[in-house]
Amino acid sequence: MRAYLGARRLAVTIAGLVAGACAHPAHTPLTPAGGAAACLLAPAPGQTTAAARGPVVTVALTDSVDPTHAPVARNDAERLVFRQLYETLVRFDCEGRAVPALAESWTSSDGGRRWSFTLRADAQFWDGAPVTARDVVVGRGGVGYTLNPIDARTVGVWLAKGSDDVPAFLADPALAVTKPAPGGDWPIGTGRYWVTGGTATPEEIRAYSPGGDTLVFRQTSGKDARDQLDAGVDLLITRDRSIVDYAATQSAFTVVDLPWDRVYVLASAEPPTTRLDGLEQAVRGEARRPQGGGFWWEELRACGPSPAGTPTASTGARRIAYVRGDPAARDLAGRIAALGGGTAAGLGQAEFSRAFTGGAGAGYVLALPRTVPEACRAARDLLPPWPAAVAPLVETRARAVVRRGKSRWAVDGDGTLHFVPQ
Amino acid sequence: MTFRTRLLAGFGVVVLVPLAVFGLGIRREMSGRVSAEYERSVGALAAVIRADIARQSDGIAARLAALKSALANDNRFRAAAVQGGDRAYVLDYAGDAMRLTGLDMLQVLDDEGHVVSSGHFRNEYDRAAPIPPPGGPALVRASTAEGDFLAFVRSDSLRLPARRFTLVGGMRVDSSFLARLARDRELTVSVVLPGDTALPQLTGEVVANVTVPYVASAGAQPLPAGIIVTQSESLLAALRRNVNTWFAVAVLVSALLAVLIAGWLSTRFSRPMTEMERRVVMGDLARQVNHDIKNGLGPLRNVFRHFTQVAEKEPANLPKVFTERQGTVESSIGYLETLAANYARLYPQVNEQPTDINAVVREALRHAPGPENVELETGLLDHLPPVRVDALALRRVIQNLLGNAVDSLDGKPGTVTIATERGPDGTIRLLVSDTGRGMSKAEVDRAFDDFYTTKKGGTGLGLSIVRRLVLDAHGTLRVESHPGKGSKFIVELPSA
Numbered sequence: 015m016r017a018y019l020g021a022r023r024l025a026v027t028i029a030g031l032v033a034g035a036c037a038h039p040a041h042t043p044l045t046p047a048g049g050a051a052a053c054l055l056a057p058a059p060g061q062t063t064a065a066a067r068g069p070v071v072t073v074a075l076t077d078s079v080d081p082t083h084a085p086v087a088r089n090d091a092e093r094l095v096f097r098q099l100y101e102t103l104v105r106f107d108c109e110g111r112a113v114p115a116l117a118e119s120w121t122s123s124d125g126g127r128r129w130s131f132t133l134r135a136d137a138q139f140w141d142g143a144p145v146t147a148r149d150v151v152v153g154r155g156g157v158g159y160t161l162n163p164i165d166a167r168t169v170g171v172w173l174a175k176g177s178d179d180v181p182a183f184l185a186d187p188a189l190a191v192t193k194p195a196p197g198g199d200w201p202i203g204t205g206r207y208w209v210t211g212g213t214a215t216p217e218e219i220r221a222y223s224p225g226g227d228t229l230v231f232r233q234t235s236g237k238d239a240r241d242q243l244d245a246g247v248d249l250l251i252t253r254d255r256s257i258v259d260y261a262a263t264q265s266a267f268t269v270v271d272l273p274w275d276r277v278y279v280l281a282s283a284e285p286p287t288t289r290l291d292g293l294e295q296a297v298r299g300e301a302r303r304p305q306g307g308g309f310w311w312e313e314l315r316a317c318g319p320s321p322a323g324t325p326t327a328s329t330g331a332r333r334i335a336y337v338r339g340d341p342a343a344r345d346l347a348g349r350i351a352a353l354g355g356g357t358a359a360g361l362g363q364a365e366f367s368r369a370f371t372g373g374a375g376a377g378y379v380l381a382l383p384r385t386v387p388e389a390c391r392a393a394r395d396l397l398p399p400w401p402a403a404v405a406p407l408v409e410t411r412a413r414a415v416v417r418r419g420k421s422r423w424a425v426d427g428d429g430t431l432h433f434v435p436q
Numbered sequence: 437m438t439f440r441t442r443l444l445a446g447f448g449v450v451v452l453v454p455l456a457v458f459g460l461g462i463r464r465e466m467s468g469r470v471s472a473e474y475e476r477s478v479g480a481l482a483a484v485i486r487a488d489i490a491r492q493s494d495g496i497a498a499r500l501a502a503l504k505s506a507l508a509n510d511n512r513f514r515a516a517a518v519q520g521g522d523r524a525y526v527l528d529y530a531g532d533a534m535r536l537t538g539l540d541m542l543q544v545l546d547d548e549g550h551v552v553s554s555g556h557f558r559n560e561y562d563r564a565a566p567i568p569p570p571g572g573p574a575l576v577r578a579s580t581a582e583g584d585f586l587a588f589v590r591s592d593s594l595r596l597p598a599r600r601f602t603l604v605g606g607m608r609v610d611s612s613f614l615a616r617l618a619r620d621r622e623l624t625v626s627v628v629l630p631g632d633t634a635l636p637q638l639t640g641e642v643v644a645n646v647t648v649p650y651v652a653s654a655g656a657q658p659l660p661a662g663i664i665v666t667q668s669e670s671l672l673a674a675l676r677r678n679v680n681t682w683f684a685v686a687v688l689v690s691a692l693l694a695v696l697i698a699g700w701l702s703t704r705f706s707r708p709m710t711e712m713e714r715r716v717v718m719g720d721l722a723r724q725v726n727h728d729i730k731n732g733l734g735p736l737r738n739v740f741r742h743f744t745q746v747a748e749k750e751p752a753n754l755p756k757v758f759t760e761r762q763g764t765v766e767s768s769i770g771y772l773e774t775l776a777a778n779y780a781r782l783y784p785q786v787n788e789q790p791t792d793i794n795a796v797v798r799e800a801l802r803h804a805p806g807p808e809n810v811e812l813e814t815g816l817l818d819h820l821p822p823v824r825v826d827a828l829a830l831r832r833v834i835q836n837l838l839g840n841a842v843d844s845l846d847g848k849p850g851t852v853t854i855a856t857e858r859g860p861d862g863t864i865r866l867l868v869s870d871t872g873r874g875m876s877k878a879e880v881d882r883a884f885d886d887f888y889t890t891k892k893g894g895t896g897l898g899l900s901i902v903r904r905l906v907l908d909a910h911g912t913l914r915v916e917s918h919p920g921k922g923s924k925f926i927v928e929l930p931s932a
Contacts, residue, residue, distance in 0.1 A: 295523055296559045348581030349559035358581035 053108035054434065055270045055416045055423045071421045071433065072230045074242040074250040079219060079231070081200040081209075085190035090251050090412060095231055097430045098221055100190035100203040103131045103150065103169065104180055106427030108273070112180035116145065116191060116204055117169070126176035131184075133167045140208035145191060154189055157391060185427070206435070227435060243267065243415065249423060250415040251431070253299045253342070261415040268418055273429040274411040277304060277384050278346055279311075280334075281370075282377035285403040288353045294408045296349035297342045304406035310389040311382070311397060311404050317390035321399045332356030332376040337366045340381065346407050347379045373400045384409065447698035455690045463683040470675045478667050481620050482644035485665050488617055489646050492607065493573035493590055499537040500592040500603045506533075507544075507594060507601070514596050517552060530555035540608035541578045541587045547600040549654060555605075556580055564654035567591065568604060575609065575627065575650040575661050585610070586627065588648075622668045630659040643667045725779065732772040739764050788909065790822035790932035791830060793856055793864055800834040801854070810842055815855030815867075823864045824932040825909040836902045837868040837925050844872025844923060859928045863911075869924035875917040883915055 077091035085100035087093040103117040112120075117131035137145040147163035154161050159181065162170040173181065183189070192201040199211040207221035207229055214220065219231040234242050239250055240260045251272070252258060261267045278297075280286060294301040314320075334350050336343035338360035347358035356376060361369060370378050378398070386392035397404065414431060416423060422434040507513055513529055516522040526544075534542035534555025542555035549567050554560045557580045568574030568591045578587045589606030607613055614625040623643070629650055643665050650661035739761045746757045794816045801814065823830075834854070841852040850871040859865035875883060875890075882888045884903040906913040910930055917923035 295527060295561075298524075298528070298558075344581070345559055348557065351581050352557065352560040352563055352579070357583050360582075 053424045053426075055268070055414055055425065055431070069227045070230055071227070071249070072232060072247045074234045074239055074247040075231050076234055076239055076250070076252055076254075078216075078233065078235050081211075081214070082198070084201045085187050085192055085203065087187060090253075091231075091235075093428075093430045094251055095209075095219060095221075096187065096190075097426070097432050098207045098229055099205045099209060100187065100192055100201075101205050102186065102190050103184045105185045105432075106180075106182065108425040108427060110427055112185075115185075116150070120180065122177075124176070126178050127173050129171040129173070129181070130164060131169045131171065133169065135167075137204055139193060139204055140202050145204050149193070150191055156183065159183070207433075223435070225435060229433060246417075248417040248420045249431070251412050252415065253410065253412045255299050258300075258413050258415065266417055268416050270414040270416060270425075271300070272412045272414055272425060272431075274302070274305070274409045275384055275429040276342075276381045276410045277309065278342060278379060278381050278407045278410065280346075280350060280377050280379055280405045280407055281398055281402045282405075283373060283400065283402065286350075286354070286377070286405055288350070290350065290353070290405060290407060293346055293349055297345045297408055297410065299342055299410060300413065301342065301408040301410050304409055309382075309384075309406060310386050311393060314389060314393050317393055320401050321397075334358045334377045334379060335361050335366060335369055335375045336379040337361060337363055342408070342410055343379045343381065350377065350379065370398055373398060373402075379407070381410075447694060447701065451694040451698075452691055455694070456687060459683055459687050459690075463679055466679050467676055470679065474675065478623070478643050481623055482665050484619060485617050485623070485625065485644060486646060488619075489573070489663060492588065496539065496573070496588075496590040496606050497592065499539060500590055500605050503533055503537060503542075503603055503605070504592050504594045507603070508596070517601070518596055518599055526553050527558055527561055529553045531558055534605070537605070539605045541585075541589065542603070542605040543578075545602040545604060547602075549602075552601065565604070566651035566654050566656060567602060568651055569649055569658050573606075573648055574658065575629070575648050576604070576606075577652050586629075588613070617663075618665075624666045624668065626664045626666065628662045628664055630661055641667050728775050729772070732768050732775060735764050735768040739768075787826045787828070788824050789827070791825050791827045793820060793823050793825075793830065793866060793929070794818070796827055796830045797834055797854060797856065797866070800831050800838065807842065807847070809847075809849040810845060811849075811851045813851060813853040815853065815857075817855075817857050820856060820858065820864055821862075821931040823909075823929040825911075825929055826905075829905045829909065830929075833902050833905050833927065834866070834868070836898045837927075840898060840925075841868055841870035841872065841923070844870050844874070846873060850922075862931050863928040864931055866927040866929065867924060868927075869922060871922040874919040874921050874923055875915075876919050880915055880917050884913070 073094065075091035075094070077089040079091050079095050080088075083092055083096075085096050087096050101116040103115060104112045104120070105115045107113050114134070116133060116137055118134045120129060120131045122129045133145055133147065133150070139145060146166050147169045148166075150169045151161035151163050158174040160172045162172065164170045171181065171184070190203070192203050195202050195210070197211070200209050200214065202208075206225075207223050209219055209221045213222065217233050221229040221231070223229075232242060232247060234250075239252060239254065239257050243250060243257075243261060243264065250257070250261070258269055261269050278301075280290065294303055332351075332354060334347040334354075334356055336347040336358065338344075344358065344360060347360075350356070351358045359375070366378075366380075369375055370380070382396055382404075383392070386396075412429070414423070414425075422436070423431045424434045425431055507529075510529075512522060512525055516526045530542045530544050530553035532555075534540075540556065543551050543565055544553040545565055545567065546552050549564050551561050551563050551565050556578060559581065560579055563579075566576045566578075568576055568589050570591055570593070572590075574589055574591075576587050576589050577584050578589075586609040587606045588609050589604050591602055591604045593600060593602045595601070609627055614627070617625045629652075645665070646663040647660050648663060649658035651658050742757065742761060743754065746754050750757075797814070797816060801812070838852065838854065845852075852871075853867070853869045855867040855869075857865045857867065879890060884899050888900075889898075903913050906927055906929070912928045913925065915923055915925050
């Protein structure tokens with residue numbers, strides 16, 4: 015997720031992934047289906063889970079976690095950690111079904127224009143304060159919907175356009191319910207697990223639950239994640255093929271493909287003149303040709319006129335810019351440079367954002383969410399402010415390396431895992 | 437030019453010129469040897485650099501040969517490359533192999549020269565690449581995603597069933613590569629490519645040029661490029677500068693020593709020579725006196741010889757002849773009288789009589805030299821008995837001493853004091869003192885010598901005459917002097 019641009023954009027990104035690769039037309043069950051067994055990783059029939067055998071589950075993180083980003087994640091590590099800590103009204107499982115989260119039930123009326131969500135009876139913040147409808151709606155809203163407190167435990171969602179399904183944006187992490195903690199500590203959430211500055215260090219984050227079980231997130235950024243597998247971690251999310259290959263040799267682990275959640279694109283002022291076929295070979299991680307077409311950035315007519323800005327004239331040789339530290343973007347930029355005779359330039363996140371906004375340079379390789387809940391907002395947040403040709407290059411996904419029989423993890427619709435206690 | 441100056445100059449010529457010639461010869465020889473030694477050293481280093489380049493080339497070739505062997509035995513690569521499976525393995529093959537072998541660039545090319553696998557730029561697969569000529573090292577322009585770089589490469593090839601592959605591998609030619617080759621900070625290794633519009637700044641002398649074929653791009657013909665070794669002249673120049681500096685120092689020290697020695701020698705020899713000169717002058721004077729007297733006596737001798745002859749042969753004509761030659765006799769006598777008078781000036785007749793010394797002093801002071809910046813003080817003791825001297829000689833003594841005292845001030849402000857007092861044993865003492873430069877003991881010892889002077893343009897006879905006049909008056913003369921503080925001349929004369 016490093017290639018995503020900024021916190022607001024990432025919020026859209028994560029929300030968009032709700033309707034991810036394993037999503038299919040969502041139903042609107044008036045009675046939530048609950049955690050589907052199909053979304054569980056490494057169920058290992060007959061084996062007991064961590065909750066039954068031991069209170070501690072260890073997770074390796076391959077990116078750093080910044081609590082000031084919470085609850086809107088900017089990378090895979092933050093997605094995984096924040097998902098265990100913060101809740102939205104609902105979430106979507108890997109099959110696209112809405113399942114209870116902060117809301118335990120919901121109803122719709124008026125042709126799908128008015129939705130009512132009833133908060134869990136025991137919903138409360140980590141500090142013990144009960145969660146009210148007002149906590150859910152204050153400061154939140156968006157284009158095409160409004161949030162209203164109906165009573166202390168009921169949240170009304172009014173849609174401009176009726177929907178038969180639970181609106182996907184309700185699982186947007188940006189709508190997760192939090193309140194600030196004293197002293198700029200981790201925001202206080204409503205999830206099962208809680209973290210404070212006292213339980214988190216740059217090397218390790220310990221998340222505790224009232225049930226006594228603990229999630230330990232260990233930082234492996236800058237280290238060889240294989241060492242963590244050898245050291246006994248129970249879960250590792252990675253896009254590094256060498257780690258996946260190593261884990262595949264270990265009988266203690268199961269490697270699970272996560273949904274195709276990213277589309278790498280080339281954004282440029284002019285459509286690329288070089289055929290960009292076969293780029294999946296250029297990516298050393300898991301990659302495939304873009305599937306299906308009809309990406310959200312291709313259907314923006316409803317969003318009004320296209321951006322009127324003009325890219326800054328580039329100087330020098332044709333340059334393909336990417337965010338330094340994104341190996342897939344680097345591979346793709348290198349391949350495009352090899353095909354087109356230009357050069358690839360790895361930029362820091364801030365430098366890339368400035369160049370991308372100004373349009374200086376011939377092209378930009380960046381990752382976009384495969385789907386987004388609100389295309390117009392995503393276009394505003396993720397696409398350049400100048401008329402750009404956006405060519406899909408490859409789709410990628412991460413893989414989960416799960417220790418067999420130790421813990422239960424379920425895949426949400428956006429590809430994020432959440433721990434399933436026994 | 438004084439004798440001392442002449443001695444110094446002569447010594448300088450005798451010593452310094454040969455010394456300078458010798459020094460120049462030494463300098464030239466040293467400079468030549470330093471240059472030759474340095475060039476030998478640089479030549480050896482250049483040979484080492486050539487050997488290093490060859491060794492680099494051989495090392496790369498050895499690694500490629502090992503890779504070729506491994507590749508030929510790699511069934512997975514064979515299957516992928518020949519049958520088209522497991523493309524990722526092929527694409528990553530060169531990268532892993534490059535890291536294992538420590539190369540900076542590695543490509544596996546197919547028989548059409550297209551990249552099958554690239555270690556330094558994984559994603560340049562399928563591109564046409566420059567192919568170096570086989571059998572030796574070459575320079576090629578290699579690509580990466582971020583740009584091009586120059587590589588020093590070798591190539592090797594192998595044949596898998598139905599397909600021929602070429603391995604191209606080598607080292608990046610960057611500043612560290614060239615610096616490693618240079619080995620010596622005075623040597624610079626540069627690469628000059630054909631057609632370079634921006635040639636590297638080659639400073640110094642080219643001491644080695646290793647020609648290597650250069651392939652700029654795919655399909656391009658190899659062109660000769662050069663790995664140039666240049667020698668900075670700074671060290672040699674520094675060596676030469678040092679030689680010159682030390683040579684100059686040696687010359688200066690030698691010259692200084694020569695001057696000191698010449699000074700010492702001239703001091704040692706100039707005193708006897710001055711005495712000798714004095715004797716020469718006295719001899720000259722004696723010869724002049726002899727000559728003058730002879731000139732006066734010659735006509736007289738002739739006249740009297742004429743008189744004798746006339747008296748013997750024509751006595752009657754003697755009066756007549758006398759009358760005729762009387763003028764000659766008188767003229768000669770007049771000449772001798774004049775001559776005597778002239779010499780008498782050098783040593784006037786003494787007319788000793790009781791003389792009031794204070795009166796003579798006052799008379800002398802009226803005509804004494806009196807620059808404005810000289811304060812003339814007198815301390816005459818009244819009621820002194822007269823002294824028995826020639827008043828004129830006494831006046832001359834006083835004038836000489838006053839003149840010397842004023843001269844010793846060297847034109848600076850100062851005081852000259854003249855005084856009279858009673859001396860021991862009924863003598864009368866005349867004191868002339870000054871606040872001038874004074875004299876050293878050596879100068880005091882010679883102060884009354886004839887022709888000895890420390891004054892520019894002096895005759896060296898003033899004090900000598902004073903001494904003689906005082907002695908003629910049966911008196912004594914001595915001097916007390918302190919360098920930088922002044923002198924005091926003390927004359928003691930017997931009372932009448």
